[in-house]
Amino acid sequence: MSEPGPLSERAIVLAPSGRDGPLAVSILQRAGFPAEGCNDLTALHHEIGKGAGLALIADEALRGVDIAPIAEVLRAQPPWSDFPVILLTQRGGGPERNPVAARLAELLGNVTFLERPFHPTTLVSVVRTAVRGRRRQYDARSRLIELYENEQQLQTALRAGNLGSWTLDITTMALRASDSCKAHFGRLPKDPLTYDDVIEAIHPDDRERMRSAVEHSLRTGENYSIEYRIVWPDGSLRWMDVRARVLRSSTGVIEQMIGVSSDITPRKTSELEREQLLAQLAAERATLSDLTATLEQRVRERTDALMTEVAARERAQVQLLQAQKMESIGQLTGGVAHDFNNLLAAVMGNLELLRKRLPDDPRLDRLIDGAMQGARRGAALTQRMLAFARQQDLKTGSADLGELLTGMRDLLDRTLGPEVSLTFDIPDHLPPAQVDANQIELATLNLAINARDAMPDGGGIDISVSLAAKVHPDLAPGQYLKLQIVDSGVGMDEPTLKKAIEPFFSTKPVGKGTGLGLSMVHGLAEQLGGLLELSSVPEKGTTATLWLPVAAPAAIAEAAAPAPVLPEEAGRSATILVVDDDPLIARSTAEMLADLGHIVVEANSGREALDILESGLGVDLIVTDHAMPGMNGIELAAAVHRSRPGMPVLLATGYVELPVQATGLPRLAKPYEQAALKAHIDHLLASA
Structure with a gap:
């Protein structure tokens, strides 16, 4: 049964009178849902606080009691959460005919009404829908956390590089600037900084050049990059380096410019000083040759602590951009190749089984051979893609x-x-x-x-x-x-x-x-x-x-060293639990194992697999995917070995960069054919 926690999927049932409460708990547990009953609103409040996926409440439990604490808890949910409530009403007690039910829906938020007496299938269907919705909320929570962490990393990088960030809405010309960007224009964090303020702050001699650069970027979609002078409110002159890229809408229209700013006054000051010094040396060279030679040497030296620094910075920028590009494309390529591997595994497995079941017909054999050849060529292409993404399973x-x-x-x-x-x-x-x-x-x-x-x-x-x-x-x-x-x-x-x-x-x-x-x-x-x-x-x-x-x-x-000799038990029939969140892959693997004479049980998640084991079913071996939501293959293996230390677990995956917890687990690279699957199964059964 699912333990309470921040991502729990437990169903809390409050139906203190009659048999509806125990009956609902029993129905849900038999359907594979974690469910617990409670006696009153105080207990319900407590259980929701511990972690739950939904609440199932009989409407009579809410009559004549103060539901304000529960309503307040639901109103105080974080933005990602919309806690589902299933309200059990008497026939005709829905919100269309019952003002009290409508009021409860308003107070409790995400309410689904279920009239009594209810059919077990209807109850399970309603609860399954609520759990799916809750899982999507948990996924949204994870994405929000990830977005927040990425934002923090970006802000850290901007602060480390003394960069300011800004966004310009093209339709309204509204400018949003970070505190660092405002500081580059001589403003405090509390001070406003509009697009007109930026134009006004630019030195008059550079203003038209800046406008032309913005118009060119908006017209062509090319990146915006410019250096110009600005005048601070206190009258001091500063140099700015501003760079940006345009963002388009789904229809291709440019909607925003997003960019960064940096204060390059020290570098520009050094460059101007160098130019002035060179001009002075040229004017004095005719009469002060000795002094000129000395000064030229100093200029060359200074041109070199500057040029070396600039070159190093440019090299670092180029390397950073290349690394970011390769990393992004590598992640995309690896993800696509992993999904393609899964599809090829199903195609190749089904083709092998189809060949065994079709009559002996040379034409059919040629068609199947052609399909297998295409699948293998697809597998070779995924190996190229995974090699580029550094995710293919190397056997060195x-x-x-x-x-x-x-x-x-x-x-x-x-x-x-x-x-x-x-x-x-x-x-x-x-x-x-x-x-x-x-x-x-x-x-x-x-x-x-x-x-x-x-x-x-x-x-x-x-x-x-x-x-x-x-x-x-x-x-x-x-x-x-x-x-x-x-x-x-x-x-x-x-x-x-x-x-x-x-x-x-x-x-x-x-x-x-x-x-x-x-x-x-x-x-x-x-x-x-x-x-x-x-x-x-x-x-x-x-x-x-x-x-x-x-x-x-x-x-x-x-x-x-000579290859190990398998014991005589290799090839025996066994009961095998196949775990994969993709029903297509799970079915293909199950069919190949059944064709080899094994008894196969399927599960579409790690939680479902553990429930099957806890039911007492005799399982000899587990074949599991790794990348599954909720509980991945490595976590499933760890949970299985805590209760059944000797249970063989075969990890079927196309990934090579797995956590250290995967050390020691036998692995089968996707996509695989029946012969490879059989060899691994026979070896594990013989060694168990």
Whole structure:
């Protein structure tokens, strides 16, 4: 049963007379809802304060009593909360015919009326609707907390950079400015600062230039960036750096400008001082050559504590923007790929089961093979996306790169075609690399295809492996192997080379590439603790170098160890609990397990899974998704192991960056086929 707490879904039942109270509690508990009864309004008030999802109240419990304390509690709810109340009335006692019921609805807020006698199905349906609404309120609460934390982080960053923030409503020209922004214009936090005040504060010589820049940004949608002088109320002159971007409505109309301001007076003062000093030196150079030489030296030195600082700041800004862009796109890409993985898992599982149940028909086999091939290609694409987002499940181990690349020779020859000549340069006795062999094969294939596409008239590709003579400055100390793929193609100029690893950037025609190949390789190399390095000369070709760490002695010994032999119990039939919030995935997994001869029980949440276990059902093994609302897979495993320490729990997920609590849990990477699922199940059942 659900424990009280700030996010509780308990139903509190107040029906002190008759059997309605115990009956309602019994019906709800049998339907899987946590429910408790109470005897009076004081107890109801207390239980709501402890945490509840809804209240079920008989209308006679509210007659002749003071409901002001309950009404006050409901009026004092936070903005995200609208506590649901189900009022049990006699037939015809709804608000349409009963003024008292209408008054109760007004006092209690979110009220649903249920006439008695009620049918159990109707009660369960009404309560289920109320719980769903309460869950949405809890979700809104989480989002509000997240928004508040993000706002605090933004304000901290603005304060750290001495930046002011402002927003201009284009329709009304109303300006909202932060305290820091007001301070940049010489105002106190309590002072008003309107758009007209800003225009008036700008130096007359800079005012028209500022207006033109604003109009240009509003006309074209381009970012707004300008430096100008302002005059403070006390008459002092300051320099401002103001930058902004426009925001459009859903119809594409520009509605707002949002930006930041910074006081750059010290820098501008230094620049003006430098210019004045240079002018003075030029005037005196003819007669004061010795003094001029000394002063020029001082100017050069000062131009350099200034230029170094400016260059460092610009580099930091560029790196910050790039990091933010890559992080945002990585999160988006990882989320999309994770959802796509789930869909592919259902498609591949159902296709496998369909193949077993269809008659032996070559045409049907070809259709299913085509569908499976498409699903596997989709899975390969998600691996690229997850590699870029650094969320794919890498299985690193000791691997012989020479043996791996030699084994790919036939695949590369068929893929590259007869127009491309392929050569290998792989010395003997190279140490093994610590890599994911499958991902390295995919990365090599991607790089080779890029090289082929850069040679439209054919050419040569050289693939070599060597032990690095020295460590790259961007890598941690240690030994590294260099896997190089060299082509004789069209090459890339410097601007193209700088953008080559950006996600979705491609020089290929539309429909000829996803723009994720090099991004995937780049993300994979960094996950492995290595590096992707590109060098190119236009019309002379490109060299792609993968720096990969050499395997540690322990990893080499582990790779050489014989595979464990499963006990004879492997493959036995078992009762398996499948937990996934997506019914499509849960059903697909359940069908594959049932096809293997297992008894399958489904649950769509961690809470439901625990209720099934508490009911006494004999379960031999649990297969659970990780990313589920309310209780994720790791939390479910921890709860299960507290009551059943020996229960095997298999975590099925596409994520690799899981919390430390996941250490030791067996994992099955999505999307998976029936053979992989069977292997994991057999191993866990045999080891239990």
